[in-house]
Amino acid sequence: MRALTPWTGMTSFRKEMDRLFERFLEPAWAEVTTVGLWEPKVDISETKDAVTVKAELPGVDQKDIAVSLQDGVLTIKGEKEEEKEEKDKQYHRVERSYGGFARVIRMPAPVEAGKVTATFKDGVVTISLPKSPEAKGTTISVKAA
Numbered sequence: 001m002r003a004l005t006p007w008t009g010m011t012s013f014r015k016e017m018d019r020l021f022e023r024f025l026e027p028a029w030a031e032v033t034t035v036g037l038w039e040p041k042v043d044i045s046e047t048k049d050a051v052t053v054k055a056e057l058p059g060v061d062q063k064d065i066a067v068s069l070q071d072g073v074l075t076i077k078g079e080k081e082e083e084k085e086e087k088d089k090q091y092h093r094v095e096r097s098y099g100g101f102a103r104v105i106r107m108p109a110p111v112e113a114g115k116v117t118a119t120f121k122d123g124v125v126t127i128s129l130p131k132s133p134e135a136k137g138t139t140i141s142v143k144a145a
Contacts, residue, residue, distance in 0.1 A: 037100055038098070040103060041056045042103055051111060051131065054124055055125050059080050065078040069116055073104060073107070074104070075104050076103045077101060077102035080097070081098065111132060116128065116129050
């Protein structure tokens with residue numbers, strides 16, 4: 001039956017190509033830098049009122065996470081401690097990362113540093129950065145003359 005419909009997979013291929021070009025035309029984030037032995041994965045989203053950063057930090061204790069904002073640059077850093085190794089244990093694969101990490105993210109708009117909040121739940125730190133009033137812009141109504 002597949003021989004009668006050779007182009008069946010083209011729809012999904014086209015969707016993937018469309019997604020690629022949509023992402024290509026998006027404005028690039030000025031800077032997302034990794035420093036350290038491993039890098040936590042992050043999601044960065046923006047609304048008209050705020051920028052939200054979510055970072056996956058599995059196995060990291062809340063006390064080992066530091067978040068700072070300076071001159072429009074958000075820094076998430078910390079350390080994931082390695083588990084104690086047993087002498088008689090033989091490892092077949094070690095893929096998890098340990099040690100220090102840091103992610104440095106330049107904000108796409110000015111934010112109000114005094115109103116930034118960070119929460120940690122289920123291995124994910126969520127940082128909410130409210131935009132400053134000048135970053136939100138203003139709407140000017142047009143009146144009839």
